[in-house]
Amino acid sequence: MHRIVVEPPKPGVRLIEDDEPIPGPDELLIETLEVGIDGTDLEIARGEYGAAPKGEPFLTLGHEALGRVLEAPDDSAIRRGELVTPTVRRGCDLCLPCKSGQSDFCFTGLYRERGINGLHGFNSERWMETEEYLVPVESGLREVAVLTEPLSVVVKALDQLLKIQERLPWKETGDLAEKKSLVAGSGSLGLLATFLLRVEGAEVLTMDRQADDAVKSQLIERLGAHHLNAREVDPLTLARDFDGFDIIVEATGAPQIPFHLLPGLGDNGIMVLLGVPGKKMSIEVDAALIVREMVLSNQVVFGTVNSNASHFRRAHGDLTKILARYPTEIRQFISHRQSWREFEVVFGGQRKDVIKDVLVWAE
Ligand SMILES: [Zn+2]
Missing domain, CATH: 3.90.180.10 (Medium-chain alcohol dehydrogenases, catalytic domain)
Structure with a gap:
């Protein structure tokens, strides 16, 4: 064998x-x-x-x-x-x-x-x-179905996110519909997060360092999400236009990115970290600005890893939904x-x- x-x-x-x-x-x-x-x-x-x-x-x-x-x-x-x-x-x-x-x-x-x-x-x-x-x-x-495992990691992340946002019961927190979302990174997890957020009706901007005519960028646009080339557009200017994001999904694994994106998080917003940084890296940040905004805006940042059998079962349900809504795109993925x-x-x-x-x- x-x-x-x-x-x-x-x-x-x-x-x-x-x-x-x-x-x-x-x-x-x-x-x-x-x-x-x-x-x-x-x-x-x-x-x-x-x-x-x-x-x-x-x-x-x-x-x-x-x-x-x-x-x-x-x-x-x-x-x-x-x-x-x-x-x-x-x-x-x-x-x-x-x-x-x-x-x-x-x-x-x-x-x-x-x-x-x-x-x-x-x-x-x-x-x-x-x-x-x-x-x-x-x-x-x-x-x-070979996508079950990576999708299950995203399923767990969004499930945890919704559970935490139950702290805002007036805000239709039980679902992702119309939530203003930024996904950083277009690796497997970032793209699957884009699929899932779109299927659940969220407004999605997915940011990477690819040109607008790249294969991934076109796939993102076909999902009804917006592609953003971080080399060309400042995401914080965009966040201000967006009036702050409800949800930021960090899936690049580049350790500076969460700090760069935090000022784009809106009131009561939540950021989930999925990327695992490798090499050591030091950066300079305006710590006072970040902490002040997090406190005054009731923000949450949390990390999540792996998944269990319950997330696999839910990933199968979500794959069925994705296959119904984006049959061509999930095959192109x-x-x-x-x-x-x-x-x-x-x-x-x-x-x-x-x-x-x-x-x-x-x-
Ligand atoms: Zn244990």
């Missing part, structure tokens, strides 16, 4: 052949259909992040997967032939969030993550998993589908016009 591996912390990705997995009594055997590639995979491939399972030299890459059940225990609620999307994080079994099925809030830091940290990922022909970490998906979502045998192209460095890479393992 083939799998795509790295040898952390060494850079480089390669293909190895390995024995077939033999499922334990509680485990299902899954055939991989598709695996999405994201920035974390590329970081691991560059040797900047990631850890192999204890005692093993290699880590199988890939944490955004769609699979089909080949074998299931007799008492499993998930049956042979069903499509499944696996969650990523496996809890520490020590803290209350992990014991409650919410390892995305783990506070010991002793969790492991498939394809990232201490557990093999899904870029192999077959893999095994227990039922609790598999979320079945309807066959109608077959074409886009998966800009590059290629055989797993072409993995070196995907990990080989910058390519033009890539929105989302997906490796195809089986039809």
